[in-house]
Amino acid sequence: MKKLQKVTLTINDREVTAKEGMTILEAARDAGIYIPTLCYHEKLAPYGACRICTVELSRNGRSRLVTSCVYTVENGLIVKTESPKVIKVRKLLLELMLASSPAKAIQDLARQYGIEKRRFEADKTNCILCGLCVRYCSEIKQANAIGFVGRGTERRVVFHPEIASTVCASCRECFSLCPTGKLPSETDGVCFDDLTLDDFLKTQQSPA
Amino acid sequence: MDFDELAKVGSMMGSGGMIVMDEDDCMVDVARYFLTFLTEESCGKCIPCREGIRQMLTILNRICEGEGKEGDIVMLEELSEVVQDASLCALGTTAPNPVLSTIRYFKDEYEAHIRESRCPAGVCKALVSYYINPEQCQACQICLRECPVGAIMGGKNIVHVIDQDKCTKCGTCLDVCPIRFAAVEKLSGRPVPAAPPQGTKVRRVKKAQQ
Numbered sequence A: 001m002k003k004l005q006k007v008t009l010t011i012n013d014r015e016v017t018a019k020e021g022m023t024i025l026e027a028a029r030d031a032g033i034y035i036p037t038l039c040y041h042e043k044l045a046p047y048g049a050c051r052i053c054t055v056e057l058s059r060n061g062r063s064r065l066v067t068s069c070v071y072t073v074e075n076g077l078i079v080k081t082e083s084p085k086v087i088k089v090r091k092l093l094l095e096l097m098l099a100s101s102p103a104k105a106i107q108d109l110a111r112q113y114g115i116e117k118r119r120f121e122a123d124k125t126n127c128i129l130c131g132l133c134v135r136y137c138s139e140i141k142q143a144n145a146i147g148f149v150g151r152g153t154e155r156r157v158v159f160h161p162e163i164a165s166t167v168c169a170s171c172r173e174c175f176s177l178c179p180t181g182k183l184p185s186e187t188d189g190v191c192f193d194d195l196t197l198d199d200f201l202k203t204q205q206s207p208a
Numbered sequence B: 001m002d003f004d005e006l007a008k009v010g011s012m013m014g015s016g017g018m019i020v021m022d023e024d025d026c027m028v029d030v031a032r033y034f035l036t037f038l039t040e041e042s043c044g045k046c047i048p049c050r051e052g053i054r055q056m057l058t059i060l061n062r063i064c065e066g067e068g069k070e071g072d073i074v075m076l077e078e079l080s081e082v083v084q085d086a087s088l089c090a091l092g093t094t095a096p097n098p099v100l101s102t103i104r105y106f107k108d109e110y111e112a113h114i115r116e117s118r119c120p121a122g123v124c125k126a127l128v129s130y131y132i133n134p135e136q137c138q139a140c141q142i143c144l145r146e147c148p149v150g151a152i153m154g155g156k157n158i159v160h161v162i163d164q165d166k167c168t169k170c171g172t173c174l175d176v177c178p179i180r181f182a183a184v185e186k187l188s189g190r191p192v193p194a195a196p197p198q199g200t201k202v203r204r205v206k207k208a209q210q
């Protein structure tokens, strides 16, 4: 087996050494540098949906924004985790999330970034569609008792009634992962929103 | 015309289609049309695209409904920037284009909606009214018969009047009013003049011109 190479990069003006294949987020955490996350989970495959872990990269004088939980480290990268551009993006993302999910975890982050007043309103679904529940159920439990339905602004999370009725009662491990508390508060692990089996199967077939 | 030429004016070839528009197209309504399409087309996975487009559409709807607020244009630009910068795929990173380019080239149209309750193209229904000029109306009764909701009052030799509360702004009266009379007017950004007293007789002034 090929030995993993060491990679050296700069995060917030500090030189950081990481292993090849690590994400910027992992490298930063190993170095004790904080980057907020919502849809990231160390046991699950990178997903990149909440975008709150966005950081600014520069290389050869050009800069761009990337999601640190997905982007893998490279030699010579210069990363800023709290640049003005990053902060601007994070703030607006938090405002957007608050519009539909005024959950405590999101409010705490919003406060941390100095958001005081609410500018947006949306359907209060209490779900930010981070997919932690869905991915945990599929990747770790391999039960697929919960999944996404709908697309665009209609996208939401539902339990598969038939699978859920057999496996969820004795598991409920997704409850503690949910950053908004929607799962434990709105369901007994059986079904959201009276969706039928057909609704569920339809979306399982549509491309991701 | 090629990719580079289009890129220079801030556009792109997209799927190879092109839409030609003129002064009868409202640029705010056009932006709203594209964003409505995108709310359905977005997969909904990432926050900036899903929620950003949702909020941009809310603002555009508000402007088209005549409820636009000072600051809405800046808010659209702010949302656009983050949706462009932070979205996961190209659908999201290009979703704000219709908003940004209409603001860039037709900002005056946005401002007219917000500040003067006026839709320069006369497209946004909440901001237009139809009015029959009593000086021109010859009481031919065509519009009176054609109005699908029966919003037009009048009769033989009696100047026709549109009941603004009943009017659905479909524009049929304007379409059917004979060109030689041209009595129906589409107004935007100004109040509908008071109707003449009920039963006002027509003025046969146009006869000589025929």
Ligand code: SF4
Residues within 6 Å of the ligand: A126, A127, A128, A129, A130, A131, A132, A133, A134, A157, A177, A178, A179, A180, A181, A182, A183
């Ligand atoms: S229900 Fe909770 S864990 Fe599942 S996607 Fe929504 S916010 Fe995430």
Ligand code: FES
Residues within 6 Å of the ligand: A036, A037, A038, A039, A040, A047, A048, A049, A050, A051, A052, A053, A054, A067, A068, A069, A070
């Ligand atoms: S934590 Fe990286 S996109 Fe959600």
